[in-house]
Amino acid sequence: MAYSEKVIDHYKNPRNVGQMDKASTEVGTGLVGAPECGDVMRLQIKVNPATRVIEDAKFKTFGCGSAIASSSLATEWVKGKTVDEALEIKNTDIVKELSLPPVKIHCSVLAEDAIRAAIGDWKKKNVAVEHSMATAGAAN
Amino acid sequence: MPAHDMTSFAEPPTKIVCWSCGRENPASAQFCDGCGKLQPSVPVDYFQFFGLPRRFRLDRAALEKSFYALSRKLHPDLYARAGAQEQQWSLEKSSLLNDAWRTLRDPLARTEYLLELEGVRLEEQSRNATDEAAASGTAKQQIVPPDLLEEVFELNMQLEEMRTAHASGQNDPAMAAGLQAARRHFESQLEEAMEQLQALWAEWDNAADAHNIVEQKAVQQKIVDLLNRRSYIRNLVRDVQQALAS
Numbered sequence: 233m234a235y236s237e238k239v240i241d242h243y244k245n246p247r248n249v250g251q252m253d254k255a256s257t258e259v260g261t262g263l264v265g266a267p268e269c270g271d272v273m274r275l276q277i278k279v280n281p282a283t284r285v286i287e288d289a290k291f292k293t294f295g296c297g298s299a300i301a302s303s304s305l306a307t308e309w310v311k312g313k314t315v316d317e318a319l320e321i322k323n324t325d326i327v328k329e330l331s332l333p334p335v336k337i338h339c340s341v342l343a344e345d346a347i348r349a350a351i352g353d354w355k356k357k358n359v360a361v362e363h364s365m366a367t368a369g370a371a372n
Numbered sequence: 373m374p375a376h377d378m379t380s381f382a383e384p385p386t387k388i389v390c391w392s393c394g395r396e397n398p399a400s401a402q403f404c405d406g407c408g409k410l411q412p413s414v415p416v417d418y419f420q421f422f423g424l425p426r427r428f429r430l431d432r433a434a435l436e437k438s439f440y441a442l443s444r445k446l447h448p449d450l451y452a453r454a455g456a457q458e459q460q461w462s463l464e465k466s467s468l469l470n471d472a473w474r475t476l477r478d479p480l481a482r483t484e485y486l487l488e489l490e491g492v493r494l495e496e497q498s499r500n501a502t503d504e505a506a507a508s509g510t511a512k513q514q515i516v517p518p519d520l521l522e523e524v525f526e527l528n529m530q531l532e533e534m535r536t537a538h539a540s541g542q543n544d545p546a547m548a549a550g551l552q553a554a555r556r557h558f559e560s561q562l563e564e565a566m567e568q569l570q571a572l573w574a575e576w577d578n579a580a581d582a583h584n585i586v587e588q589k590a591v592q593q594k595i596v597d598l599l600n601r602r603s604y605i606r607n608l609v610r611d612v613q614q615a616l617a618s
Binding site: 264 | 494516518520521522524525528529532599600603604606607608
């Protein structure tokens with residue numbers, strides 16, 4: 233099966249590979265796995281507490297080319313978005329962008345899971361922030 | 373195999389009337405008990421096809437024997453001069469026979485197949501959990517326990533480090549020894565997983581014999597967890613073997 237050019241590009245030149253300080257309250261870490269293929273993916277986001285904008289994102293994925301490309305793309309997409317905007321990213325958007333074949337759709341699912349898990353982790357660390365934002369939102 | 377075992381789960385039509393002599397046969401019969409004529413293809417699962425109860429454990433030697441016996445008796449060449457219908461049935465049954473044999477003889481394929489018959493689709497669990505998370509706006513319930521993911525991630529990191537050093541031409545004997553040790557470690561984990569699987573097979577089969585559905589479901593979940601864990605270990609074995617071969 234041939235990979236699309238975009239997958240190959242992300243695979244050969246993955247964006248934002250690396251790691252951030254897991255203990256930092258500004259950092260959310262998502263570690264997810266796809267049992268079907270045994271892949272494992274770690275995606276981290278660094279969130280500005282005042283604006284809730286994701287200022288940086290890093291990933292490290294052990295898996296096939298599509299899994300690496302999906303997570304590489306996910307880090308590119310979340311950067312500059314608020315956490316709420318980032319939650320809108322759907323695996324189907326990744327499938328479309330990378331032209332993933334049906335057998336590789338689970339790789340995009342994994343990337344969506346990773347975003348969600350990283351944001352979930354960040355929110356857990358920032359319950360107080362979350363609460364004040366929710367109140368502010370309700371007042372508007 | 374006693375007939376009552378076979379019908380303890382799904383209840384497909386139990387009897388079928390022979391098209392040739394009118395005798396009643398069990399629905400899964402390949403041949404009429406009376407006239408010996410080939411019977412129509414009916415939708416049966418692989419266990420039913422071989423007249424086996426739906427259990428994880430089976431007698432591999434007995435299965436192989438029935439496979440060879442049936443392949444001879446069902447072979448389309450034998451029906452070259454029979455009616456068009458019988459020719460068709462022999463083709464269909466031969467093809468089903470091969471699929472059933474290939475699936476049931478392999479312990480993992482058989483396990484996944486039986487789980488599927490019980491309504492568990494390994495391929496879909498992750499997808500379903502994602503959909504649920506998206507719908508409720510929460511982080512996804514991971515199929516694999518977090519500590520296992522951590523462990524797998526760490527092992528992958530180490531493996532990558534070893535591989536990079538290996539590939540950059542550093543023929544460090546300690547590195548090679550490290551890879552060898554890692555391979556032995558993961559391979560023994562794979563064997564352990566297989567032993568655990570066999571123990572769970574026995575638990576499930578016993579529960580099935582006792583018609584204890586609650587227990588069956590509980591053991592089923594343990595089997596799914598174990599298979600998920602095993603996929604990760606299998607990948608690590610594959611990766612370390614590749615690293616050693618390069």
